[in-house]
Amino acid sequence: MQTSSRLVKWFIITPPLIFLLIFFAAPSLIMVLTSFRLPGEFGGLVPIHILSEDANENPGLTIETYQFFFSDFIYFEIFIKSFAVATLTTIICIVMAYPLASLIARSHKKFRHLMIMLVVLPFASNFLIRIYAWMIILGPESTLSHMINSILSFFGIAPVTLLFSPFAVLIGMIYVHLPFMILPLYTNLEQHDPILLDAAQDLGASSWQRFWYVTWPQSLPGIFSGSALVFIPVLGMFAIPDILGGTSDIMIGNLIKDQFLSTRDWPFGSTLSIMLTLMVLVIVGLLSWLARPGTRTI
16 A cells, blocks of 8 residues: 555656656756856857867866856846846736736626636737737837827827837737736635635724734735746846846847857856856745745744
8 A cells, every 4th residue: 555655645746757857857957057158259169179178178068157247247237137127017006906806806707707817818919910910009100109299298298109118028028928927816816715804894904004013914925926937037028128128128048049059158048047046046045935824924
């Protein structure tokens, strides 16, 4: 019986374990090794057979990419900008998603399913098509641009360009990632026991007190889950800044993409990827720690 139970556990654990080893551990190991390799003369990496012929003078392993990363502050600026965009996107998504998720959770089941379908409906269309649609919406000849510039001109402010700006990048980020904040929050809010709110009301708590001391603490796991699902993808996003942003709106995802595809400096691109991965792991660890019940007080 015990042997059969162990076989069942291994049968359940083995497929995801193999998947993680092949698609996460192995690529990560390749990236780490690549970050210590030398770039090739025409891009890529120096071939191994060339390294073996000149192993004494040029062993093929170096920490120059890491030295270069820490020696130039511009890369820290790009990281800081990326973190700022990801943080602002996450905060705005929380503010926008919380009322909608609460409305869905409190609605009748007949309307609840319809609302959830509307939230996930954008996923039925291609990601790039949705982003290119925002180019039309934010374009200089669009109705939105004319309306905003008319309001600004009324107050004596010069016209602004919405497209190819940080504003356009932020709008695109929020639009794409908002459903990833709504769904975890809805799942969490749906499980709340309304009896707790009734008890707080019987004890004389106001609407704000019931929300702050009862609903908000219970919804923190959903907020942390949604924040992770929004913050981490935004941090590495490169398509939206490429399409909607200008030349000054480069983020760390764009920089990594350019190192592999344009500059073809694979070691430095791997170094940037590793630094981004380490920072993401630190953030995920912090969110996991904050999500534990014992780390917050009500």
